[in-house]
Amino acid sequence: MLRYTVKRLLQLAVALLGLTLLLFAWFKALPGGPENMLLPENATDQQREALRASLGLDEPIWAQYADFVGRAVRLDFGSSLSSGRPIATELADRLPATIELSLAAMLIAVGLGIPLGYLAAKRRGTWLDFAAVSGSLLGTCIPIFFLAAMLKVVFAQELGLLPTTFRLSAGSTYTEVTGLRVFDGLITGEFDVAWDAVVHLVLPAIALSSIPLAVIVRITRASVLDVVGEDYVRTADAKGLKPSVIRGRHVMRNAMLPIATIIGLLLGSLFAGAVLTESVFSFGGIGSFVYQATTERDYPALMGFILVIAVFYVVINLLVDLSYGLLDPRVRVRS
Amino acid sequence: MALLEVEDLRVAFGNSTAVDGVSFTVEEGKIVGLVGESGCGKSVTSLAVMGLLPKGRGPKRSKQPVQVAAAEPAGGVVKAAVAAPQAVPATGGRSRGGGADVSGRAVFDGTDLLTLTPSAMRRRRGKDIAMVFQDPLSSLNPVVPVGRQITEVLERHRGLKGAKANQEAANLLDRVGIPDPTRRLKEYPHQLSGGMRQRVLIAIAVACAPRLLIADEPTTALDVTIQAQILELLKDLVDHEGTALLMITHDLGVVAGMCDSVNVLYSGRVVESAPVRELFARPTHPYTIGLLGSIPKLDLPIHEPLTPIRGSIADVIRWRDGCAFAPRCDRVAEACVEGEPALVGSLHAHRCVLAEEIA
Numbered sequence: 001m002l003r004y005t006v007k008r009l010l011q012l013a014v015a016l017l018g019l020t021l022l023l024f025a026w027f028k029a030l031p032g033g034p035e036n037m038l039l040p041e042n043a044t045d046q047q048r049e050a051l052r053a054s055l056g057l058d059e060p061i062w063a064q065y066a067d068f069v070g071r072a073v074r075l076d077f078g079s080s081l082s083s084g085r086p087i088a089t090e091l092a093d094r095l096p097a098t099i100e101l102s103l104a105a106m107l108i109a110v111g112l113g114i115p116l117g118y119l120a121a122k123r124r125g126t127w128l129d130f131a132a133v134s135g136s137l138l139g140t141c142i143p144i145f146f147l148a149a150m151l152k153v154v155f156a157q158e159l160g161l162l163p164t165t166f167r168l169s170a171g172s173t174y175t176e177v178t179g180l181r182v183f184d185g186l187i188t189g190e191f192d193v194a195w196d197a198v199v200h201l202v203l204p205a206i207a208l209s210s211i212p213l214a215v216i217v218r219i220t221r222a223s224v225l226d227v228v229g230e231d232y233v234r235t236a237d238a239k240g241l242k243p244s245v246i247r248g249r250h251v252m253r254n255a256m257l258p259i260a261t262i263i264g265l266l267l268g269s270l271f272a273g274a275v276l277t278e279s280v281f282s283f284g285g286i287g288s289f290v291y292q293a294t295t296e297r298d299y300p301a302l303m304g305f306i307l308v309i310a311v312f313y314v315v316i317n318l319l320v321d322l323s324y325g326l327l328d329p330r331v332r333v334r335s
Numbered sequence: 336m337a338l339l340e341v342e343d344l345r346v347a348f349g350n351s352t353a354v355d356g357v358s359f360t361v362e363e364g365k366i367v368g369l370v371g372e373s374g375c376g377k378s379v380t381s382l383a384v385m386g387l388l389p390k391g392r393g394p395k396r397s398k399q400p401v402q403v404a405a406a407e408p409a410g411g412v413v414k415a416a417v418a419a420p421q422a423v424p425a426t427g428g429r430s431r432g433g434g435a436d437v438s439g440r441a442v443f444d445g446t447d448l449l450t451l452t453p454s455a456m457r458r459r460r461g462k463d464i465a466m467v468f469q470d471p472l473s474s475l476n477p478v479v480p481v482g483r484q485i486t487e488v489l490e491r492h493r494g495l496k497g498a499k500a501n502q503e504a505a506n507l508l509d510r511v512g513i514p515d516p517t518r519r520l521k522e523y524p525h526q527l528s529g530g531m532r533q534r535v536l537i538a539i540a541v542a543c544a545p546r547l548l549i550a551d552e553p554t555t556a557l558d559v560t561i562q563a564q565i566l567e568l569l570k571d572l573v574d575h576e577g578t579a580l581l582m583i584t585h586d587l588g589v590v591a592g593m594c595d596s597v598n599v600l601y602s603g604r605v606v607e608s609a610p611v612r613e614l615f616a617r618p619t620h621p622y623t624i625g626l627l628g629s630i631p632k633l634d635l636p637i638h639e640p641l642t643p644i645r646g647s648i649a650d651v652i653r654w655r656d657g658c659a660f661a662p663r664c665d666r667v668a669e670a671c672v673e674g675e676p677a678l679v680g681s682l683h684a685h686r687c688v689l690a691e692e693i694a
């Protein structure tokens with residue numbers, strides 16, 4: 001397991017290095033050079049010179065790259081062109097909201113998707129299977145933006161069951177610890193805040209969970225169908241074990257292997273979905289920040305975003321790989 | 336009374352019949368062979384007895400196929416019958432879809448296993464009747480330590496838990512000849528050799544001292560040298576514990592080496608059954624004779640050709656129409672396809688209309 005972990009960490013370092021190279025190349029390839037993109041159009045030549053010098057654009061290319069990596073490591077992405085605040089601060093302010101939303105969506109997707117997929121496989125060919133499969137097909141083809149808007153109109157605006165926007169009700173006071181408000185509310189004992197945060201999370205999380213839920217239902221169904229035909233499940237049956245033991249220890253423990261991989265990939269892709277969901281519900285996360293940065297061509301902000309998301313993605317994949325090693329003893333030895 | 340009495344066991348997958356009226360008995364403490372070529376229904380028979388076949392939706396027609404009086408006019412009946420072979424799927428493995436329709440009786444110690452509820456059957460499986468499968472690697476769960484795969488059956492049927500269960504599991508591994516059992520308990524199947532995996536499966540099967548052990552080709556997936564060891568181990572265990580063993584194999588050498596009696600299966604039905612010595616001394620059914628003729632003998636000169644049975648198991652006619660072996664039989668006569676040949680004799684029984692002439 002140790003060798004496996006070290007190997008994965010090395011792979012992670014290589015992946016991140018490749019990423020900085022790509023981003024650096026992109027930065028250099030911006031039309032008219034970076035300084036054009038970083039300065040307003042009516043900037044003077046003096047301003048340009050000053051910027052070029054401060055960015056080190058007159059240095060040799062390797063020195064520029066080293067500088068770029070160095071600043072990235074220190075989380076120094078410069079300032080946002082639109083707000084003027086340091087990008088690292090902007091991201092740090094908004095990241096917890098997106099993480100909270102993504103985790104909530106994933107919780108829904110996993111909590112519903114795995115049991116549903118299991119039932120669909122067990123009752124293969126029945127109406128339940130049919131409903132689960134066609135439902136998940138629907139889930140993957142409804143655009144998130146549309147689903148989010150529909151949910152908001154029906155459950156928040158028409159029925160008034162849930163709040164339409166934001167992460168907490170107006171005027172509520174809240175002690176920030178991690179920025180994950182449900183979690184913070186629970187650990188500080190502000191249960192009313194935690195509950196308020198949950199209520200605000202429900203609709204956006206449901207909207208965001210639609211695609212991962214659909215994918216998890218289908219992959220679970222396929223994986224369970226695969227595993228129940230395996231010889232070792234027949235052996236478990238031949239031992240006369242209770243159905244619950246066969247299901248947990250023999251079917252699901254094996255069926256989880258592909259499901260775990262997919263969950264990791266989905267978590268990464270949730271950030272993309274979060275951009276749309278957050279803008280519908282004015283959920284102050286990183287998604288709305290990116291939306292704004294894109295429309296205003298705020299390149300430094302975008303670059304910081306990409307780097308942070310990429311690090312997240314890579315770290316999540318590392319976690320998935322490690323959990324895979326825990327789930328499957330064969331992986332530990334083989335690698 | 337015999338420990339296990341299988342009577343007129345029939346198993347159909349949809350419209351194709353895999354087992355077509357098999358009857359045999361296993362006496363307490365005896366080793367009984369079930370032989371026949373691939374696809375003749377050996378595994379399906381054992382799975383039906385164990386209650387491990389996927390459940391079917393029930394037969395479409397009446398349960399017992401109506402006996403058709405095979406009174407076709409004579410001339411060229413054999414050819415005509417061959418032209419309408421029974422649908423026998425060539426897929427060796429278990430299909431994942433349609434279930435099996437099982438009928439007949441499998442009386443174990445006075446109870447017909449086929450009438451038990453699933454949960455009543457689960458209480459017996461692994462305890463009174465246990466099974467060892469063919470492929471030891473795929474038959475063990477790859478993500479669960481072998482120790483746990485043994486203790487779970489001790490926990491289920493003998494109520495052993497924790498350290499006690501672990502101790503007993505180590506004893507079992509020791510008994511099946513695995514060195515350093517305490518360390519092995521923590522390992523996963525992929526860390527063991529093929530022979531050791533089969534020993535683990537055997538340990539699981541004998542964990543609750545079953546009265547009947549079914550071994551479905553337990554050595555086919557192993558090296559030749561390991562095969563002999565595993566057979567030796569099985570024989571040792573059942574001799575020592577007085578366990579009855581139903582040995583499924585297509586290897587007549589295995590039968591000769593360890594069985595007390597043997598049933599030869601052809602196309603889902605027993606065609607000959609006899610005590611082992613008797614069968615090898617006086618094989619009566621042409622199929623059995625063919626099987627014996629297709630075993631390489633070390634004492635034959637090298638240029639002496641083996642005599643394989645011509646055709647394949649797919650060339651078959653329905654038993655109720657005549658002898659299913661007729662399309663491949665050298666001695667076939669018209670009498671052979673005039674209805675179902677009966678099983679004749681008790682100690683040495685055979686299902687061939689010409690048996691008297693052959694013997």
Ligand SMILES: Nc1ncnc2c1ncn2[C@@H]1O[C@H](COP(=O)(O)OP(=O)(O)OP(=O)(O)O)[C@@H](O)[C@H]1O
Nearest residue numbers: 348353372373374375376377378379424426429430
């Ligand atoms: N689940 C299933 N669905 C449909 N047909 C099946 C199924 N299982 C077995 N059969 C068919 O039943 C017949 C008997 O199969 P069985 O596995 O009992 O043969 P076998 O004698 O054990 O052969 P082998 O020596 O290859 O193990 C075969 O024709 C097989 O294709």
Ligand code: SF4
Nearest residue numbers: 658661664671687688
């Ligand atoms: S009944 Fe006829 S066809 Fe069948 S085995 Fe005997 S001789 Fe051959």
Ligand SMILES: [Mg+2]
Nearest residue numbers: 377378379551
């Ligand atoms: Mg078989």
